[in-house]
Amino acid sequence: MKKKGFTLIEMVVVLAVVAILAAILTPTVARNIKASKVTRTTNEVQVIAAAVASLYKDTGYWPYTNANGPSGGVDRVLGNPSTVATGAESGAGAGAANWGTYGAAKPLYDYLYYNNPDDDSGPSGQNQVGQDYPTSGEYRWRGPYLDDKLLDDAWGRSYVINARYFPGNPHFGDSSRPHRVYVLSAGPNHQWATPFTDGVHRNTNPDDSISGDDIGKAIAQTDS
Numbered sequence: 001m002k003k004k005g006f007t008l009i010e011m012v013v014v015l016a017v018v019a020i021l022a023a024i025l026t027p028t029v030a031r032n033i034k035a036s037k038v039t040r041t042t043n044e045v046q047v048i049a050a051a052v053a054s055l056y057k058d059t060g061y062w063p064y065t066n067a068n069g070p071s072g073g074v075d076r077v078l079g080n081p082s083t084v085a086t087g088a089e090s091g092a093g094a095g096a097a098n099w100g101t102y103g104a105a106k107p108l109y110d111y112l113y114y115n116n117p118d119d120d121s122g123p124s125g126q127n128q129v130g131q132d133y134p135t136s137g138e139y140r141w142r143g144p145y146l147d148d149k150l151l152d153d154a155w156g157r158s159y160v161i162n163a164r165y166f167p168g169n170p171h172f173g174d175s176s177r178p179h180r181v182y183v184l185s186a187g188p189n190h191q192w193a194t195p196f197t198d199g200v201h202r203n204t205n206p207d208d209s210i211s212g213d214d215i216g217k218a219i220a221q222t223d224s
Helices: 008-059
Strands: 076-078 105-107 180-185 215-221
Touching (some): 008 180
Antiparallel strands (some): 180 215
């Protein structure tokens, strides 16, 4: 029997067609993947913002405590302390790198997943009377408010909240400067662009709006 197969020319033609199709489709696929990650992250910052709002509605406290009682304060609340982006992109707003490096910080899971807003962390030392959120009465912790305790965006970087500016946080102590409070992702480039400094706020020009490719959702704001 005579064996039949592809000739060298036929193989070259097939490979050329495959290469052309790959060159055409690759940018489209890459754009779709990026768009899906942006959509996922946009949805997640809204979910986290809603969970923080539910915590405040239930307990009367924003997530900023890190002392034995409600009088402590932190500057940042981190979705996942081990994956925080630390760089600022070119042309970023004033203090943008502070999203990844500034001041006292505490994991978001201590407020939304565990009842542990004091100077403990994680599952140990929860529900302590006078130190953590009340567990009975009208204003009590009704969590967990999220299904996961560690919260990364679609690019594997932590969500960050600029908790320094939550109303009542003693770490800020200057409510005459009306700042916005965000749940924020550093976006596709893993670098911060949104301002994070006491001198830039809602009434300055430029103001403290979300900048660059950062993705976020406003939770609260200090009053002017």
